[in-house]
Amino acid sequence: MAKHFIGLMSGTSADGVDAVVARFGDHPRLRILAHHHEPYGAPLRERILGLMTPGADEIDRMGPLEIELAEIFAAAANRVRRAAGLSPGAISAIGSHGQTIRHRPGGPLAFTLQIGDPSRIAERTGITTIGDFRRRDMAAGGQGAPLVPAFHRWLFWDKEHDRAIVNIGGIANVTCISRDPSAPVAGFDTGPGNALLDGFIRRTLGLARDEAGAWAARGHLHAPLLVTLLEEPYFSTPPPKSTGREHFSLAWLDERLAHHPDVPAEDIQATLTRLTAATIVTAVRETHADQLFVCGGGSANDSLMRELRALFDGTVDTTAALGLAPDLVEATAFAWLAAQTLAGQPGNLPSATGAAHAAVLGGIYPATGTARP
Ligand SMILES: Nc1ncnc2c1ncn2[C@@H]1O[C@H](COP(=O)(O)OP(=O)(O)O)[C@@H](O)[C@H]1O
Ligand SMILES: [Mg+2]
Structure with missing residues (x-):
C-alpha cells in the first residue's frame, strides 16, 4: 500500500529548507505530491554559516538557532502537507535531516552535528518525526555521510x-x-x-x-x-x-x-x-x-x-x-530514509559510508507527546 512521507532538507549552503510530500508505492514507486523551498534571509544564513567554523559562545548561539530552525522546518512541513491536501494523520512520518553545523568524520572521536529539534517538529506538526540520521552510521564506524x-x-x-x-x-x-x-x-x-x-x-x-x-x-x-x-x-x-x-x-x-x-x-x-x-x-x-x-x-x-x-x-x-x-532529490531522500527507519530497514550503505554494517538510522519522535498507559 502506498504511504506518504514528508522530507525536509537544509544543506550546507544554508540557503533555505526544501520540503516535499512524497508518496512511495509500487506503480509508480515515487510521486511528489507537493514541494516548497523556504529561503533563509541573509541574517539567518549568516548565523548558520557562523556556526560552521569554531568561534566564541557557540552553545549559546546554537541553542536559540536550533529552535528557530525547528519552527521553520515545522512550518514548511505543515505548508507542504496542506498543499498536498492531506491531514497530519495521513502522513506516516517526517524525515528531517536538520542543519549540519559541524562534521568531523574519522578517528575514534568522530562526530557530526545536525540541529533543528525534531521534538519541536513533532509537536508543531502532529506528525511522527525522524531526525538525527547520521550519528548511527558514525557509531557503526562510518563517515555518517553520504546517506543518499x-x-x-x-x-x-x-x-x-x-x-x-x-x-x-x-x-x-x-x-x-x-x-x-x-x-x-x-x-x-x-x-x-x-x-x-x-x-x-x-x-x-x-x-x-x-x-x-x-x-x-x-x-x-x-x-x-x-x-x-x-x-x-x-x-x-x-x-x-x-x-x-x-x-x-x-x-x-x-x-x-x-x-x-x-x-x-x-x-x-x-x-x-x-x-x-x-x-x-x-x-x-x-x-x-x-x-x-x-x-x-x-x-x-x-x-x-x-x-x-x-x-x-x-x-x-x-x-x-x-x-x-x-x-527535490535530497529532501525526497530524507522522506525515503524516514520510511526505511519506520519499516525497521537500514538507510546507510556501508560501501558508501564505510560503516561496519547497515543500520536502521535516526531517532523516532512520536506524533503525540501525550503518554498513553
Ligand atoms: N540559479 C542558480 N544559479 C547559480 N547557483 C545556484 C542557483 N540556484 C542554486 N544555486 C546554488 O546552489 C546552492 C544551493 O544548493 P542546494 O542543493 O540547496 O545545496 P545544499 O544542500 O548545500 O543546501 C546555492 O547556495 C547556490 O550556490
Ligand atoms: Mg539547500
Whole structure:
C-alpha cells in the first residue's frame, strides 16, 4: 500500500529548507505530491554559516538557532502537507535531516552535528518525526555521510547503464550505481560543490550566489591556481570519505590564493567552478559510469554544467531527465530514509559510508507527546 512521507532538507549552503510530500508505492514507486523551498534571509544564513567554523559562545548561539530552525522546518512541513491536501494523520512520518553545523568524520572521536529539534517538529506538526540520521552510521564506524546513495540506487538504478548521480550542494557528493545489481554502490563527497563559489562571490561582490554562473563565465581559467587547488590531499584520498564547509572554507581558499596574488576575481571564480567540475569528473571516471545526472542547486549553474559536459566522456543531464526535479532529490531522500527507519530497514550503505554494517538510522519522535498507559 502506498504511504506518504514528508522530507525536509537544509544543506550546507544554508540557503533555505526544501520540503516535499512524497508518496512511495509500487506503480509508480515515487510521486511528489507537493514541494516548497523556504529561503533563509541573509541574517539567518549568516548565523548558520557562523556556526560552521569554531568561534566564541557557540552553545549559546546554537541553542536559540536550533529552535528557530525547528519552527521553520515545522512550518514548511505543515505548508507542504496542506498543499498536498492531506491531514497530519495521513502522513506516516517526517524525515528531517536538520542543519549540519559541524562534521568531523574519522578517528575514534568522530562526530557530526545536525540541529533543528525534531521534538519541536513533532509537536508543531502532529506528525511522527525522524531526525538525527547520521550519528548511527558514525557509531557503526562510518563517515555518517553520504546517506543518499541507498535512495539513489532505489530510484535511479538502470539495467543498461552505469550511472553517476552527483548532488552539487555546498559540498558535492557522487553515487555510482553499476548496471550489475550485485556490484557495491560507491558514494562519497568529492569536495566543494557551491561552497567556495558562494563564499567567494559573497565576499567579493556581496551576492548570495553566482546566478547561473554568469560571473564565472566572464572569467578565465587560471591553470597554475587550479594546480595549487588540486594539490589538496582530500581529492586523492581514497573513499569512503566525507567532508564539510569547515574544511573547504574561505580560509582554505585564502591559503592557496596567497601563492597567486594577482589573479583577477572573476578568474578565481572561473577556476573554482572548474575545480568543482574537475574533482567530480575525476571521481566519476574511476567508476566507469557512462551517464552522469546532476541534482542540487549546482544544476542551475550553467557554467558548472558546461564544465561538466566538457570534461565528462558520457552524457550529462540533470535528474529531471529521470523524472525527479534536481532541487527535490535530497529532501525526497530524507522522506525515503524516514520510511526505511519506520519499516525497521537500514538507510546507510556501508560501501558508501564505510560503516561496519547497515543500520536502521535516526531517532523516532512520536506524533503525540501525550503518554498513553
Ligand atoms: N540559479 C542558480 N544559479 C547559480 N547557483 C545556484 C542557483 N540556484 C542554486 N544555486 C546554488 O546552489 C546552492 C544551493 O544548493 P542546494 O542543493 O540547496 O545545496 P545544499 O544542500 O548545500 O543546501 C546555492 O547556495 C547556490 O550556490
Ligand atoms: Mg539547500
